[in-house]
Amino acid sequence: MNITTSEFFRTRRLVLKGAGVAALIGLGVVPFDVPQALAAANDKYPEEAFKQKTEADAIKALYGKTAEPSDKVKMDAPEIAENGAVVPISATTTLADVTSIAFLVSENPISLIASYKIPAGTLPSVANRIKMAKTSNVTVIVEAGGKLYSAQKEIKVTVGGCGG
Amino acid sequence: MASSIRVRATSNGDTTEVQALIQHPMDSGFVKDAKGEIIPPHFIQVLTFEYDGKPVFVADWGGGVSKDPYVKFAFKGGKKGDDLTVSWIDNKGATDTTTAKIQ
Numbered sequence: 001m002n003i004t005t006s007e008f009f010r011t012r013r014l015v016l017k018g019a020g021v022a023a024l025i026g027l028g029v030v031p032f033d034v035p036q037a038l039a040a041a042n043d044k045y046p047e048e049a050f051k052q053k054t055e056a057d058a059i060k061a062l063y064g065k066t067a068e069p070s071d072k073v074k075m076d077a078p079e080i081a082e083n084g085a086v087v088p089i090s091a092t093t094t095l096a097d098v099t100s101i102a103f104l105v106s107e108n109p110i111s112l113i114a115s116y117k118i119p120a121g122t123l124p125s126v127a128n129r130i131k132m133a134k135t136s137n138v139t140v141i142v143e144a145g146g147k148l149y150s151a152q153k154e155i156k157v158t159v160g161g162c163g164g
Numbered sequence: 165m166a167s168s169i170r171v172r173a174t175s176n177g178d179t180t181e182v183q184a185l186i187q188h189p190m191d192s193g194f195v196k197d198a199k200g201e202i203i204p205p206h207f208i209q210v211l212t213f214e215y216d217g218k219p220v221f222v223a224d225w226g227g228g229v230s231k232d233p234y235v236k237f238a239f240k241g242g243k244k245g246d247d248l249t250v251s252w253i254d255n256k257g258a259t260d261t262t263t264a265k266i267q
Contacts, residue, residue, distance in 0.1 A: 045209050049225040060220035086230045105228060109194050116237070122220050123179065127236040131192065131228050 049112050055104045055139060056110040057076030059148070060101060067141050067148035070095070071099035075140045075151045081132060084157040091151070092128035095144040102143075130158045169262040173248045180242030180266055182213060182221070184250060192227030210235065211252040215242055218244050242266050 011070075049061035059067060073093045081087040091101055101124065102115040113130045124142065135156045142149045171184040186208065193205030199220055211223040211233075220239040242248070251261035 045224055050224075090236070105202070108228055109193070110226055110228060112226055114226065115224040117219075117222040117224070119219055121241060122237065122239040125238065126224075127234075129230040129234050131230055133194075 004128045016115035046112075046115060049115070050110060051111065052111060055106045055111040055137075058104055058110075059102075059141060062112065062115060063141070063143065063148055065148055067150035069151065070142075070149035071151075073142050073149050075138070075153055076127075077138060077153055078143055079157055080156045082158050084132040084159055086129050087132050087155060087157070088127070088129050088131070089138060089140075090125070091140040092125035092146070093142045093143070093149070095124065095142055095149060097145040098142055100141075100143040101126050102141040103128070103130060104141065105130065105132055105136050106139065108133050147155065166259045167262040169220045169250050171248065171250050171262065171264040173242065173264055173266040175242050175244050175266050179240050180215075181236070181238045181249075182248065183234070183236045184211075185211075185232065186211070186252065186260075188252075188254065189230055190225075190227065190229055190231045190233060194227070194250070205255055208252045208254045211235070212250070213237075214249040214251075215239065215246065220248075 027034065046062050049058050052058040052061050052073040072095050075089065077089040078087065089103060090095050098118050100115060100117050104111045105113055110140065113123055116127060117140050118124055137152050137154050139152045169184060171182065172225040173180055173182045188208050189206055190208065191203045191206040193202065195203050197203050205227055207229065208225050208229045211225065212219055213221040221237050223235060246266045247263050248266055249261065249263045251259065253259045
């Protein structure tokens with residue numbers, strides 16, 4: 001690590017400060033009792049959730065509760081991904097009061113791929129590209145009105161994208 | 165240095181659609197190089213989009229997001245000519261930021 005603490009705090013923007021603190025936690029430089037003001041709830045990087053190997057553990061670390069399947073969560077993904085390194089996946093939902101959307105791949109070494117915070121006024125729809133080690137179930141979690149809803153789909157991968 | 169972030173924000177009246185493409189290796193820490201040595205993790209952890217001083221979209225990413233990541237979302241509001249600020253920080257503490265005009 002060739003970046004010093006002072007360089008972090010020279011950053012003027014509040015959001016980056018929050019992110020910087022999250023990164024420092026990751027480096028073990030700052031103890032976990034970081035002042036709440038800096039690590040404002042919405043800006044905190046869910047370090048622990050990104051360390052969990054299984055899908056259930058990742059969901060627990062991220063939200064602290066379990067999800068129920070819902071047909072109001074729609075996932076758009078290919079049946080077969082020729083290249084596991086780049087699998088285009090999008091998710092959308094008709095649920096109201098959505099606060100976050102997360103993507104998980106159960107067979108990846110680290111299950112959680114991405115977690116998106118959806119502030120009020122942002123549409124509950126996101127598209128991204130993910131890596132898949134092998135054929136696996138892909139899960140989308142939508143947090144809406146404090147509850148978790150999920151959709152799942154198996155995607156067949158012909159060439160894995162996590163090395164090996 | 166050219167920015168690592170390419171962003172296109174298009175207003176269609178009520179909503180603004182945003183697409184961003186970022187140049188980043190997004191190494192997960194599970195891939196080996198040609199010599200059989202593990203390539204250490206190097207990936208973007210937090211990507212933030214701000215409009216009018218407020219975050220409109222925040223991505224928390226792990227190493228499972230593809231190299232040169234792409235993301236698309238939309239938010240209500242946003243006028244042509246307004247600024248949208250995009251910034252990221254990776255697990256090594258590197259950052260980049262750019263501001264795009266909504267089209």
